[in-house]
Amino acid sequence: MRKIALAALFCVLAAPVFAQGSSPEVGAPHYGVPADPARIKAWDISIAPDGTGLPPGKGSVAEGLAIYSQKCVMCHGVDGAGKPADRLTGGIGTLTSAAPVKTVASFWPYATTLFDYTRRAMPVTTPRTLTDHETYALVAYILSVDGIVKKDAVLDAKSLPKVKMPNRDGFIDHSSITH
Amino acid sequence: MTKDSVSKTSRRGLLQAGLAGVGAIAAAPAMAQQDYITAAMKTPGRPFSPYGMPATYESGVKRLVGPPGVNPGTGSSRTPLEMLEGIITPSGLHYERHHNGVPDIDPAAHRLLIHGLVKNPLEFSIDALMRYPRISAMHFMECGGNSGANSGPTPPPLTAGGIHGLLSCSEWTGVKLSLLLDEAGVQPEGKWMLAESGDAAGLSRSIPLAAAHEVGILALYQNGERIRPEQGYPVRLLMPGWEGNLNIKWLHRLKVVPGPMNTKDETSKYSLLQPDGKSRQFNFPLPVKSTITRPSGNMTMSGAGYYEVSGLAWSGHGAIAKVEVSLDGGKTWAAADMPGPVLPQCLTKFRINWDWDGKPATIMSRATDEKGNVQPPHAVWMAQYAPGQAYQNNGIQCWAIGADNTVKNAYA
Secondary structure, X not given: OHHHHHHHHHHHOOOOOOOOOOOOOOOOOOOOEEOOHHHHHHHOOOOOOOOOOOOOOEEEHHHHHHHHHHHOHHHHOHHHOOOOOOOOOOOOXXXXXXXXXXXXXXXXXXXXXXXXXXXXXXXXXXXXXOOHHHHHHHHHHHHHHOOXXXXXXXXXXXXXXXXXXXXXXXXXXXXXXXO | OHHHHHXXXXXXXXXXXXXXXXXXXXXXXXXXXXXXXXXXXXXXXXXXXXXXXXXXXXXXXXXXXXXXXXXXXXXXXXXXXHHOOOOOOOHHHOOEEEOOOOOOOOOOOOEEEEEXXXXXXXXXXXXXXXXXXXEEEXXXXXXXXXXXXHHOOOOOOOOHHHXXXXXXXXXEEEEEHHHXXXXXXXXXXXXXXXXXXXXXXXXXXXXXXXXXXXXXXXXXXXOOEEOOXXXXXXXXXXXXXXXXXXXXXXXXXXXEEOOOOOOHHHOOOOOEEOOOOOEEEOOOEOOOEEEEEEOOOOOEOOOXXXXXXXXXXXXXXXXXXXXXXXXXXXXXXXXXXOOOOOOOOOOEEEEEXXXXXXXXXXXXXXXXXXXXXXXXOHHHHHHOOOOOOOOOOOOOOEEEXXXXXXXEEEOO
């Protein structure tokens, strides 16, 4: 604002606007407003692979099965077998076969991604309605179908990032190619 | 071409019918002699309209809307490439790929948050973004899954748009992302940026911060008007030449982070599974590609004679350096003309003359970009990946033309 005020002053004094005959150098505009920390906290729903961002709460496999049966099974099938929506379970060991089956269990490298995606985007007709507790439980259930976590597992912010997904080392990083 | 050949045929048919009917219906030739005085000349035309639309006769030129997914807003619609001309896609025909429908966003209520590893977390209203200096550039947008139909064992009987129509090109205008990142003040540990959409899918992608700072644009305008809802109104992230999925639409949050977040769309989707079971992750610039659009799949040739063979070429790595065309199944190649603007990460038109002898022929195009990347033959592309891997297919597109005037998708 100070710069603008100074520019106005110069106008009053009839100083030339275009000293160089071209677009003048001016300071970069600053029209962002400081973001309130409490607003940021509620806004930021992303979860990093190391678990950064995971909320308090926990959920068990048994609880997850109950929620899955109520809210998920109509699209993702019994035991996550898929159809009409993506298959979630099975397919482990098929990635080098003639018919690779890419599921959460066989393909996804991080369990944190399942929490992040489920909480933000599922169920598809009513996204952003699952509680953190429900999300932990659903993740625990889906991972339990293939034995990635035990049937009596309870997942929370500490245990979820420690889950080792079968295809954790299956990705080659091409992010250095940017041009 | 279908239209041309149909209209020519029908006109010829009418003429023949008229000639044959000379004796039978005496009035017909007299009417025909006056057909240059049309109703349009005798009646005042319609008045002005606040927003113009294409001619009603062109109502067949529309997006190819795919079958609905689990819910109606999940899936895609494709640009009918073979029905269009030039390098700019009309905004209403820009392809769509939505993960949970098109949100209705009030720009007055929309905010963009920049936070994470920054000195000053900031919120920007759209009004605030409109006050920054703007840049404009013409760039293609292409879905990472475009041309995936050609990744199966047999060529599907589709049109150019049906195969390659998750591809469009616009003039985009907006604010350089670097201005806003600098305003927020990125901390040294901030190496990546998570971009998130404000739709019902909350689509999010991780992008290396250096590249985002160098080339990222917050697009507010598309082809001169505010960006369409289907393309991310009121603001979308534009990373020129990078796969469509990470050009986050309905952008409402950018978080500066130390490393990639490994979101759903950069792990389970848009990663390229190889035959060895490993997947290439973070496939940012789209590979060099081209396709002949005229003549192309499911068109009908008009018999032997002159044809302008034309099409589009593009690369996420830069400008197109050359396009070669073969009209004899890959035996001989000739450099095509590139008459229009040749711009980096932009659709580029090519054309070549052809005097078709009416015999079966397979035609194809092969693009090379300024970095020296060359479009591979279909079989070479297929061999790089696991069965069913359909992302970023840039294998050479062949069209098989028959003596019966048919044009069909072919693999070689």
